[in-house]
Amino acid sequence: MSRLDEPLVARMRGFGTTIFTEMTQLAVHHGAVNLGQGFPDDDPPPAVLDAAKDALDEGLNQYAPGPGLPRLRRAIVDHQHRFAGQRVDPDTEVSVTFGATEAVASAVLALCEPGDEVLVLEPTYDAYLAVIALAGARAVPVALTPPPFADGEVTTAPWTLDVDRLAAAVTPRTRLLLLNTPHNPTGTVLDLATLDAIAAVCVANDLLVVTDEVYEHLVYDGAHVPIAMRPGMAERTVTVSSAGKTFSATGWKIGWAIAPPALTAAVRATKQFLSFSGGTPLQAAVAVALASPDGTYARVAEVHRARRDLLVDGLAGLGLGVTRSAATYFVTADVRAFGVDDAERFCREAPERVGVGAVPVSAFLSRPPTEPLQRALVRFAFCKSDAVIEDGLARLARAPTAFAGHGT
Numbered sequence: 001m002s003r004l005d006e007p008l009v010a011r012m013r014g015f016g017t018t019i020f021t022e023m024t025q026l027a028v029h030h031g032a033v034n035l036g037q038g039f040p041d042d043d044p045p046p047a048v049l050d051a052a053k054d055a056l057d058e059g060l061n062q063y064a065p066g067p068g069l070p071r072l073r074r075a076i077v078d079h080q081h082r083f084a085g086q087r088v089d090p091d092t093e094v095s096v097t098f099g100a101t102e103a104v105a106s107a108v109l110a111l112c113e114p115g116d117e118v119l120v121l122e123p124t125y126d127a128y129l130a131v132i133a134l135a136g137a138r139a140v141p142v143a144l145t146p147p148p149f150a151d152g153e154v155t156t157a158p159w160t161l162d163v164d165r166l167a168a169a170v171t172p173r174t175r176l177l178l179l180n181t182p183h184n185p186t187g188t189v190l191d192l193a194t195l196d197a198i199a200a201v202c203v204a205n206d207l208l209v210v211t212d213e214v215y216e217h218l219v220y221d222g223a224h225v226p227i228a229m230r231p232g233m234a235e236r237t238v239t240v241s242s243a244g245k246t247f248s249a250t251g252w253k254i255g256w257a258i259a260p261p262a263l264t265a266a267v268r269a270t271k272q273f274l275s276f277s278g279g280t281p282l283q284a285a286v287a288v289a290l291a292s293p294d295g296t297y298a299r300v301a302e303v304h305r306a307r308r309d310l311l312v313d314g315l316a317g318l319g320l321g322v323t324r325s326a327a328t329y330f331v332t333a334d335v336r337a338f339g340v341d342d343a344e345r346f347c348r349e350a351p352e353r354v355g356v357g358a359v360p361v362s363a364f365l366s367r368p369p370t371e372p373l374q375r376a377l378v379r380f381a382f383c384k385s386d387a388v389i390e391d392g393l394a395r396l397a398r399a400p401t402a403f404a405g406h407g408t
């Protein structure tokens with residue numbers, strides 16, 4: 001056998017092409033409405049776009065310093081103080097990264113030895129499992145429990161974490177908790193009591209925490225609290241976020257990691273050899289974006305809240321059980337009312353049969369789902385224009401007929 005037959009390293013073989021790429025390709029191929037991948041139809045706010053153009057004219061076209069442009073690190077510090085009440089130092093506690101993805105990757109690669117265990121909430125954003133595998137570490141999923149779904153009904157109940165389960169999953173090899181709140185794909189915001197219970201487990205077991213908070217500003221009900229602000233947590237937490245979701249600029253890939261000096265030094269040690277630095281003019285624009293008035297942040301949330309409601313009410317109207325997510329770009333829905341038990345099959349065939357792209361929640365699980373509800377859940381994205389959502393709903397109305405007689 002030649003090395004060319006199987007060039008990919010064994011630890012990456014299970015990952016293939018990401019589900020988002022696969023579903024987007026299917027949607028494009030069939031001219032479907034893409035309610036799968038979480039990128040908005042909108043452009044960033046005009047002032048933010050202007051800042052990017054100005055930065056090009058200003059000549060910010062060469063490498064930024066590895067930790068990030070000083071003006072952006074200062075803006076991240078101000079933003080963290082303004083919205084989270086956390087005071088951090090721009091020189092020793094903030095690193096600018098190529099999106100939140102690189103921040104998470106840098107942290108996991110910096111902090112985990114081969115064989116270490118990393119706790120993740122399941123369903124899990126797929127990039128986490130891949131980077132844990134790249135580090136040679138082992139992901140240990142801790143299941144979130146879905147709320148009850150009833151056909152044609154909207155539930156506002158969140159998915160919940162049983163923290164006793166989290167505590168029971170800790171072993172002497174557990175190094176890190178990789179947290180995500182507000183959570184993709186469930187749209188759940190972990191509440192204060194849950195965060196405090198998680199914090200107690202982390203402190204008692206001396207765990208490090210990497211928390212992905214990219215949806216921090218896309219919260220429609222309740223409030224997001226950064227776990228770094230809970231007792232005993234700031235010193236053990238790497239807080240990750242990015243500008244992509246907040247400012248409808250997912251293609252810019254400007255993210256950051258906030259952590260105490262020793263953890264920041266570790267993150268920077270790996271980050272410098274992944275990309276060194278990137279997107280200098282966009283870093284300057286994000287510095288301007290983060291200093292936006294409160295109204296700019298509120299407007300983005302307001303627009304997405306209305307879109308959430310349009311999609312949720314529409315899906316319930318089609319007979320599906322669906323969550324009115326408290327946050328993020330996503331809702332989860334039980335597609336069994338369409339006559340399909342298997343969400344994965346639904347998502348593979350829906351682009352062709354009804355002209356809609358979506359993502360099965362099973363794509364966020366570490367093993368195939370065994371429970372009928374978990375098998376039947378689909379994640380729909382609502383970060384789209386009203387017209388696109390309405391078109392998607394009109395097409396989905398054909399699903400019961402389109403899937404009738406095709407088995408489940």
Ligand SMILES: Cc1ncc(COP(=O)(O)O)c(C=O)c1O
Pocket residue numbers: 038098099100101102125180184212214241242243244250253254255
């Ligand atoms: C939970 C979560 N983290 C990170 C990302 C990616 O962030 P970025 O584009 O800033 O790398 C996404 C994008 O969908 C996400 O849902």
